[in-house]
Amino acid sequence: MAWRFGAYELDPARRELRVAGAPRALQPLVLAVLAYLVRNRHRVVPKEELLRELWPDAVVTDASLQRAVSLARHALRPADRRLLRTYARQGYRFVGELVEAEPDPADAAADAPPRYVRSGDVHVAYRTVGRGPLDVVLVLGWSLGMRAALELPGGSELVRALSTRARVILFDKRGTGASDRVKALPELPQRVEDLEAVLDAVRSPGAVLVGFSEGGPLALAFAATRPLRVRGVALVGAFARMSAAPDHPAGWGEAEIATLRAYIAHGWGAGATMGALVPARHLTPPLRAWAARAEQEGASPGAALELLEMNLGIDVRPLLPRVRTPAVVLHATGDRVVRAGNGRALAAAIPGARLVELPGDDHAFLFGGRPTLERELAALLERAAARRGAPLT
Incomplete structure (x- = not known):
């Protein structure tokens, strides 16, 4: 499934975030964090869940997760970075309005x-x-x-x-x-x-x-x-x-x-x-x-x-x-x-x-x-x- 929100199109199958139609380069794990939050947009995703689901075979610190979320935010335009919201001592949530894209x-x-x-x-x-x-x-x-x-x-x-x-x-x-x-x-x-x-x-x-x-x-x-x-x-x-x-x-x-x-x-x-x-x-x-x-x-x-x-x-x-x-x-x-x-x-x-x-x-x-x-x-x-x-x- 691919999603559109504002000027963005997130296409996990193609490992791509497009901004106004142009691909935006992202590290694979940064893209994975963004896609996971978008997919689970109806709730706050605990940090422990992100660490478990996205780094199942590695020991990763909170600092690494925070950096991945920060890079995901900075892939968006400054006015849109609020779409990735931090909940203190809980986790993260994507709060934008989404439209499911038609299959390519x-x-x-x-x-x-x-x-x-x-x-x-x-x-x-x-x-x-x-x-x-x-x-x-x-x-x-x-x-x-x-x-x-x-x-x-x-x-x-x-x-x-x-x-x-x-x-x-x-x-x-x-x-x-x-x-x-x-x-x-x-x-x-x-x-x-x-x-x-x-x-x-x-x-x-x-x-x-x-x-x-x-x-x-x-x-x-x-x-x-x-x-x-x-x-x-x-x-x-x-x-x-x-x-x-x-x-x-x-x-x-x-x-x-x-x-x-x-x-x-x-x-x-x-x-x-x-x-x-x-x-x-x-x-x-x-x-x-x-x-x-x-x-x-x-x-x-x-x-x-x-x-x-x-x-x-x-x-x-x-x-x-x-x-x-x-x-x-x-x-x-x-x-x-x-x-x-x-x-x-x-x-x-x-x-x-x-x-x-x-x-x-x-x-x-x-x-x-x-x-x-x-x-x-x-x-x-x-x-x-x-x-x-x-x-x-």
Whole structure:
């Protein structure tokens, strides 16, 4: 259960106190003290009970408890610190007015088992979050699985925002995440068929596709070859061709490719490729741990090497003039994974595409760039609704 009081949201499941929507860093035991007092707000909680329940296997003094309560108070704004009241020689009580928060749809989706659809002889895993008159498909990049995407704070925040106005569809590409492992990773046309199978399974008449990084070529190929099923395309840190060529200098060079091959072969699972999704200034120890888990859950080293070779063979540039749906290209000018020239080339080649560039290195627009991404997706959904002749509520 999560609770709201004033400008605060306390979410023990996510180990988070948010103030006006922004996470406030708290030591685990300080958060535990606050959550226990909130949960037992109808009474004064004796000091002995707090010590027994929160430090069951340790000898802790009253001074340590007093410090934890003091830190919990100071996590609140000065005018709100009276919400944690001390009762002399008795204990403590939370005296604020609470509202129980609705379960977070992104958290619920991350914890729920995936569903499966057969595409040929392969089972493709997928999830849906929220409801709405339109569908949004998040086409994840590289080997990132949907569970890991929902565990990334920026990913869950994006899904939470989108799920208030649309049904959000996520899936794991074959060979990655919870989908079947395969002897050889597919070519792009097979992945288009996999995405179509997912849309058939959820009975989607059409969707806005959001292609992140390596998910961009799949979104573009689907839009070009299945135009009646696409209502709009957003490309985030994406490319049409991964490797460099004389007419494509923004692609990856041989030295970069060799470095990535060596990392996959000898260091896979440490989180380097997933950590690149996170802007340098946000790469905290918890996010480094997330990146390592995401790599380990996403693919094996052998599958990652095959995925790299498949990506190096992708070139959807001939398809770009056939993308006739509303399109927006979002790219960070200092993107460390996919150079900004890739986004500019996409926007120049897709008829009517809108280019949105932001300074910095937010490759997936899930940190400082997330408000911009949410705004552009809301605009795409509005355009899609208008074309259908139905208001978006």
